[in-house]
Amino acid sequence: MIKKIYLIGNPNVGKSVIFSRLTGVQVISSNYPGTTVEISKGYLQLDAGKVEVVDLPGTYSMEPTSSAEEVTASLLKELQKNEIVVINILDSTNLERNLLLTLGLIEEGYPVIVCLNMCDEASHRGVTIDIKKLESILRVPVVSTCAVTGIGVKSMIERIKESSPVARNRLNREERWKEIGNIVEQVQRLEHRHHSLREILEDASIQPFTGLIMACGVIYASFKFVRFIGEAIINKITDPVFLNLYQPILERMTFYWQEKGFWFHLLIGDLINGKIDFKQSLGVLTTAPYIEFGMVLPYVISFYFILSLLEDIGYLPRLAILLDNILHRLGLHGYAIIPVLLGFGCNVPGILSTRVLESKRERFIASTIISIGVPCVPLQAMIFGLLGAFGGYYVGGVYLVLFCLIIILGVILNHAMPGYSPEFLLEIPSYRFPPLFMLGRKLFFRIKGFLIEAVPIVLIGVLFINILLYFKLFDIITDIFAPLIKGVFGLPKEAIVALVIGFLRKDVAVGMLMPLSLSAKQLFIAATLLAISFPCVATFIVLWKELGLKDLIKSALIMITVSVIMGGLLNFVILR
Amino acid sequence: MPNAINLTKLTLSECQDYGEIIIAIKGGCVYNLFMKEMSLAQIKANRKGKILEVLGDANLQNKLMNMGVRSGKEFTKLSHIGLEGPVVIKVGRSILALGHSIASKIIVEHE
Numbered sequence: 001m002i003k004k005i006y007l008i009g010n011p012n013v014g015k016s017v018i019f020s021r022l023t024g025v026q027v028i029s030s031n032y033p034g035t036t037v038e039i040s041k042g043y044l045q046l047d048a049g050k051v052e053v054v055d056l057p058g059t060y061s062m063e064p065t066s067s068a069e070e071v072t073a074s075l076l077k078e079l080q081k082n083e084i085v086v087i088n089i090l091d092s093t094n095l096e097r098n099l100l101l102t103l104g105l106i107e108e109g110y111p112v113i114v115c116l117n118m119c120d121e122a123s124h125r126g127v128t129i130d131i132k133k134l135e136s137i138l139r140v141p142v143v144s145t146c147a148v149t150g151i152g153v154k155s156m157i158e159r160i161k162e163s164s165p166v167a168r169n170r171l172n173r174e175e176r177w178k179e180i181g182n183i184v185e186q187v188q189r190l191e192h193r194h195h196s197l198r199e200i201l202e203d204a205s206i207q208p209f210t211g212l213i214m215a216c217g218v219i220y221a222s223f224k225f226v227r228f229i230g231e232a233i234i235n236k237i238t239d240p241v242f243l244n245l246y247q248p249i250l251e252r253m254t255f256y257w258q259e260k261g262f263w264f265h266l267l268i269g270d271l272i273n274g275k276i277d278f279k280q281s282l283g284v285l286t287t288a289p290y291i292e293f294g295m296v297l298p299y300v301i302s303f304y305f306i307l308s309l310l311e312d313i314g315y316l317p318r319l320a321i322l323l324d325n326i327l328h329r330l331g332l333h334g335y336a337i338i339p340v341l342l343g344f345g346c347n348v349p350g351i352l353s354t355r356v357l358e359s360k361r362e363r364f365i366a367s368t369i370i371s372i373g374v375p376c377v378p379l380q381a382m383i384f385g386l387l388g389a390f391g392g393y394y395v396g397g398v399y400l401v402l403f404c405l406i407i408i409l410g411v412i413l414n415h416a417m418p419g420y421s422p423e424f425l426l427e428i429p430s431y432r433f434p435p436l437f438m439l440g441r442k443l444f445f446r447i448k449g450f451l452i453e454a455v456p457i458v459l460i461g462v463l464f465i466n467i468l469l470y471f472k473l474f475d476i477i478t479d480i481f482a483p484l485i486k487g488v489f490g491l492p493k494e495a496i497v498a499l500v501i502g503f504l505r506k507d508v509a510v511g512m513l514m515p516l517s518l519s520a521k522q523l524f525i526a527a528t529l530l531a532i533s534f535p536c537v538a539t540f541i542v543l544w545k546e547l548g549l550k551d552l553i554k555s556a557l558i559m560i561t562v563s564v565i566m567g568g569l570l571n572f573v574i575l576r
Numbered sequence: 577m578p579n580a581i582n583l584t585k586l587t588l589s590e591c592q593d594y595g596e597i598i599i600a601i602k603g604g605c606v607y608n609l610f611m612k613e614m615s616l617a618q619i620k621a622n623r624k625g626k627i628l629e630v631l632g633d634a635n636l637q638n639k640l641m642n643m644g645v646r647s648g649k650e651f652t653k654l655s656h657i658g659l660e661g662p663v664v665i666k667v668g669r670s671i672l673a674l675g676h677s678i679a680s681k682i683i684v685e686h687e
Contacts (some may be wrong), residue, residue: 065639
């Protein structure tokens with residue numbers, strides 16, 4: 001009786017794509033090793049009933065060399081060997097290295113199914129594998145699949161019941177490599193292919209000189225595209241919908257609304273010159289949906305489109321090579337660029353993915369840097385929307401301040417914290433051009449996640465804030481913090497409300513600044529403070545889970561200190 | 577020629593006097609300078625060669641071996657980012673990026 005199916009394989013062989021195919025559960029997959037940081041579970045319908053399927057993090061061998069591999073090894077031992085099936089997923093283009101794990105699994109006595117994935121890629125590269133022969137050597141079922149298009153997945157499911165443990169001599173390390181060499185020689189045929197354009201691009205992106213030029217080009221183009229797509233959605237879709245469709249409906253409603261009391265204040269907010277102003281009214285039905293759908297969502301869509309594209313092509317590990325030098329000075333190594341880039345979308349997945357870094361020290365530095373110096377898309381979108389009106393010069397300034405802060409903070413943390421950081425060691429995937437539907441699905445999945453997470457908090461948050469404002473309950477904290485806010489940061493004392501709300505959600509917090517009619521300098525300071533001060537509550541919880549209470553407190557103290565110092569510096573020195 | 581010599585006090589010209597025997601100490605390991613043996617960090621980019629030995633602790637050795645870096649394997653050094661940056665090699669069918677200090681623990685023989 002099969003109780004569980006485990007998917008196991010080297011990093012970046014497409015386990016998560018196979019997992020999605022088997023269970024219908026959508027998980028993020030990308031073209032770089034270590035995407036799966038959380039173990040996903042789903043169900044597969046077999047003839048005998050529903051079986052749980054577990055997607056394990058990438059692992060190279062049965063002898064664990066990292067914490068992710070330890071997790072994998074211990075999970076495999078949870079159940080009796082006759083109660084599970086292990087689907088071992090291999091990269092067909094790299095049979096030799098992948099077979100190490102396969103032999104290990106078979107020797108341990110697990111019922112194994114060997115799944116040669118990326119068969120399309122293999123034939124592109126002139127690799128042919130004799131599946132029948134491999135099956136007779138290994139004596140376990142072998143199937144060839146292409147998970148991205150779904151080829152072969154069905155026949156793999158059919159063969160799950162055929163799996164059973166086979167007796168195989170335990171080999172020592174040398175014998176095992178020799179055996180692998182023999183097997184590969186018997187089953188694999190290589191044809192020489194000429195260098196394709198793809199290979200030339202692959203090579204150029206890792207060379208010191210051409211790589212740097214490409215990196216600058218890619219980063220610049222990505223930034224331009226995110227802005228271009230985001231603005232296009234705002235100007236062509238969301239703004240017309242809000243202004244020409246939604247506003248007349250709301251205004252007709254308010255026309256019949258005679259008594260403008262508590263409920264009016266809650267739902268519509270204040271009228272500006274007798275009209276609804278989506279940016280300033282601050283009502284649950286006016287400003288709240290406008291912030292989320294009219295200002296933030298367009299940029300969420302454009303940002304994740306570009307990020308997903310870069311991820312799936314496989315450019316990010318190459319960027320990691322080029323940035324290794326700089327990140328080394330911050331106590332990190334090149335691969336830390338992945339959590340940082342994800343953090344630009346939302347700090348939560350960014351901090352979760354710091355699990356690709358090995359030591360606790362690195363994870364602490366990376367998480368602290370992300371929560372202080374990396375603004376999420378909602379915050380960035382609002383900064384663009386508000387500060388952009390004063391000129392792109394100011395927006396660039398916020399990024400420059402944050403960038404300098406990351407560098408200074410990283411250097412200080414690297415020197416102040418005991419220990420040293422492990423070295424960079426990473427397999428670089430080849431470029432792949434994902435089919436558009438895969439990209440679309442990933443984008444849809446991420447946007448859905450954003451909406452589910454953000455919309456309820458924003459609506460409830462604005463409601464809650466309006467109640468507090470109506471009963472003037474914010475006045476107490478406003479007065480307590482007035483010396484700091486006014487004296488040090490040079491902001492009107494009501495800005496404290498925005499900073500407090502920043503703990504709830506950053507986009508709403510910037511929204512709270514809109515009716516205050518701040519000067520460009522004040523807005524600059526407030527936006528920077530919102531980015532570096534406390535992260536939002538969701539990020540806070542993830543930090544707690546990932547770092548533990550003690551390190552969370554340490555990290556939080558750093559955040560508060562840095563905010564006060566930076567706010568003061570900006571106000572009195574830099575922007576004087 | 578003396579039987580015992582203090583390896584740490586040897587200069588390069590003295591080394592050459594001992595011909596093929598020994599020759600330099602790095603990371604507690606003796607290796608030969610005249611057989612064109614050096615670390616992966618020292619050779620130039622776009623060279624081919626063969627891996628001789630991986631120094632360093634057992635965990636690193638295992639990790640590298642699992643990724644296909646083990647003695648006897650042929651490799652091509654594809655790139656080396658300056659200022660002690662990472663080294664990129666092609667070994668077997670995979671492309672690996674190694675931090676500078678890992679690369680200097682891999683002893684290779686090149687053409």
